[in-house]
Amino acid sequence: MKEPIISKDIRDAQTLPSRYYTGADVFELSKNALFAGSWQWVTDNASLNNVDLVPVSLLPSFLDEPLLLAKSEDLWRCLSNVCTHRGNLLVDKPCQSKRIQCGYHGRQFDMAGKFVHMPEFEEAKNFPGPADDLPEIPLEWLGPMGFVRVTGDASFEETFKPVIDRLPDYRWDELKLDPDSVKTYELPANWMLYCDNYLEGFHIPYVHPELHKTLDPKGYATEILDRGTLQIGIASAEEEAFPARGNEPPIGAYYFFLFPNLMLNFYPWGLSLNVVQPVAPKHTKIHYRSYVLDASRLGTGAGGALDVVEIQDEHVVAQVQLGVQSRLYDRGRYSPSQETGVHHFHRYLVEHLADLLGL
Ligand code: FES
Ligand SMILES: [Fe+2]
Incomplete structure (x- = not known):
């Protein structure tokens, strides 16, 4: 049997080969293989x-x-x-x-x-x-967000079920777009690198020292979903949090990533939506918009300094793009405790693209 490109067992898996981040063929094929059949904002x-x-x-x-x-x-x-x-x-x-x-x-x-x-x-x-x-x-x-799917038969209910199930009493219809929050960031890097970075909290202490202070260092968990991931940030003692349920610790943020490019970040004040828009193999736009539930809590807690966090992320991702182009680098290894989300995303990419690429 052919060796899988990325082993199912994260402990001996290697990360995504660099050509996925640089190749025009991968970029082109991903349009129909990943995006056209997915639910898009x-x-x-x-x-x-x-x-x-x-x-x-x-x-x-x-x-x-x-x-x-x-x-x-x-x-x-x-x-x-x-x-x-x-x-x-x-x-x-x-x-x-x-x-x-x-x-x-x-x-x-x-x-x-x-x-x-x-x-x-x-x-x-x-x-x-x-x-x-x-x-x-x-x-x-x-709520206020409309989604479409151009091809295929992926069900809307199934796609969003993990979000709805996790937030059963969510006041979707009370979410209001904050027009000042609508922003587009341009990034000189491949869209998959932006997603990789989103998918782990491993880098938070190094890249986002301010954000790091608002989250409980031990309270960062990643759950693997069928076609995405959920990262949960536990709020530290004094920070804004979702109302605690039963014995659960207070949660500062839910970060959902629904493959291939939709990020739904829930904070106590509302929702920050990020849509990752590939433009070219080394050019990506990230569209931000916030929907506010509770304006009095805006700017507090884990979702408080989104601009700073975004700029820090973009800086490191642009550096990584230069790194993966190197003749001296192809792929690395995963931290089994910190990079399960990245591993899951990479396996999804390979599952949909490797055959088309003849790999
Ligand atoms: S293209 Fe529309 S009427 Fe001819
Ligand atoms: Fe980050």
């Missing part, structure tokens, strides 16, 4: 006020999937924003409308994406058919 409900049509490019410069959020009878759908005639993009900015009309040759659709009219097609045979309607993809909501 697409919008906030606050962005949909007073409009009926909202065009979205899903993960621009990467998936670049042209989508159209369309409202009919108070129901939002996610349609393709590509005209079924010859592929023109249908809508270029948010607007109010009662129908969708292509600006190229005038094809019309209703707000559910159904073909309505096309000039000069009287002689066309077997027309219109189902292929002339706009394809629809699933759009689901978690």
Whole structure:
């Protein structure tokens, strides 16, 4: 039997080979193999006020999937924003409308994406058919956040079940986007390196000394999920914490990573969402936005100094990108006690990419 690229047993496993972080082929293949079939954040409900049509490019410069959020009878759908005639993009900015009309040759659709009219097609045979309607993809909501999945059949409920189960009484519908929190960071490194760094708290004492003080040093746990990880930060005595349940220690933060690129960080004041957007093999954008539940607790506890933490992380990740490009480095080993999340992520990457790469 072929040796696995990354052993299931973390104690003798080697880390992800460097070519995953540098190769244009890996970058390209990951679009369909990892991203198109996963649930991706697409919008906030606050962005949909007073409009009926909202065009979205899903993960621009990467998936670049042209989508159209369309409202009919108070129901939002996610349609393709590509005209079924010859592929023109249908809508270029948010607007109010009662129908969708292509600006190229005038094809019309209703707000559910159904073909309505096309000039000069009287002689066309077997027309219109189902292929002339706009394809629809699933759009689901978690509080104010809308998520879509372009291909495949991954279930929304199963994907988010670990989050919902862990926070059973969470006031999802009370989360409010804080517009000042919407930020994009640019990183001169591969997206997987950013995720690797997120997946371990091993570096916290070295890279984030300030954050380290707010967390109980012994209270950092990683749980492996089917398609992601949960890291739990136990609050130190004086810090803000989630209300304790039973005999559980007070929890300062829940850090969920849902593969391949969605991070949901729950703090006592609310939720910080990070979407990792690959741009090029060595260029990544990280989109930050916070949804506030309790504004009076904002800026306190483990989620208090997000900007500082982000800058510290980006600095070290950019250094690692230079390191993995080295002719003298290919891969390393894992700490069995500290890097179970990284190991799990790497095994997921290899599981989806190695065959396609012919490895
Ligand atoms: S491309 Fe839309 S009508 Fe021709
Ligand atoms: Fe960090």
